[in-house]
Amino acid sequence: MKRxxxxxxxxxxxxxxxxxxxxLNKVLIGRHVAARIVEVEAYRxxxxxxxxxxxxxxxxxxxxxxxxxxxxxxxxxGMHWCANVVATNDGDAAAVLxxxxxxxxxxxxxxxxxxxxRRDRDLLAGPARLCQAFGITGADNGxxxxxxxxxxxxxxVAPPAAPGVSTxxxxxxxxxxxxxxxxxxxxxxxxxxx
DNA sequence: GGTGTGATCGTA
DNA sequence: ACGATCACACCA
Numbered sequence: 001m002k003r004x005x006x007x008x009x010x011x012x013x014x015x016x017x018x019x020x021x022x023x024l025n026k027v028l029i030g031r032h033v034a035a036r037i038v039e040v041e042a043y044r045x046x047x048x049x050x051x052x053x054x055x056x057x058x059x060x061x062x063x064x065x066x067x068x069x070x071x072x073x074x075x076x077x078g079m080h081w082c083a084n085v086v087a088t089n090d091g092d093a094a095a096v097l098x099x100x101x102x103x104x105x106x107x108x109x110x111x112x113x114x115x116x117x118r119r120d121r122d123l124l125a126g127p128a129r130l131c132q133a134f135g136i137t138g139a140d141n142g143x144x145x146x147x148x149x150x151x152x153x154x155x156x157v158a159p160p161a162a163p164g165v166s167t168x169x170x171x172x173x174x175x176x177x178x179x180x181x182x183x184x185x186x187x188x189x190x191x192x193x194x
Numbered sequence: 195g196g197t198g199t200g201a202t203c204g205t206a
Numbered sequence: 207a208c209g210a211t212c213a214c215a216c217c218a
Binding site: 041043050051052074076077078079080082084097099116118126127128129168169170171172175192 | 208209210211212213
């Protein structure tokens with residue numbers, strides 16, 4: 001399932017606000033499926049009240065403070081996994097939440113993993129749905145995106161020249177919900193919100 | 195299309 | 207107590 005050139009460590013080694021839009025239209029590959037990233041959100045550290053890392057490093061957020069190009073996977077609402085790409089923030093935390101993607105390969109396997117999806121556009125439209133379709137769980141926390149088993153590759157499709165930008169989803173008022181740190185491919189049918 | 199609600203448990 | 211959510215019911 002080789003669909004393009006693997007992203008090098010240097011690609012991830014930048015601020016999350018810079019990395020986030022650059023990840024649009026890249027291809028996430030792993031566990032016998034592949035999908036084009038169409039929606040992301042940037043999270044930062046001590047200066048971002050919406051981030052898990054806002055109050056400093058804990059066992060859960062340790063990976064977010066580590067080297068770039070690794071997965072930060074967290075468990076939420078008692079039942080869902082969500083995946084982030086670790087960026088760099090010079091000793092502070094930085095990561096990009098993968099919020100939605102468009103199926104590229106292995107769509108039948110995605111349907112098997114996402115039995116509750118009513119239609120194909122629901123397979124990857126949301127951070128927890130994306131993880132379910134890829135089989136990503138807490139066991140993948142801290143794994144290296146450069147080495148696998150989950151990778152991101154560039155297949156030649158450039159990020160949108162003018163990405164959609166909005167505030168982040170799911171944050172309580174006052175928790176950095178006014179920062180325009182969500183980026184998406186405008187008009188893509190697989191977005192978590194239309 | 196939109197809104198409202200319950201599920202379910204690790205983290206702080 | 208509360209969540210970087212989802213599925214389903216219901217209304218439009």
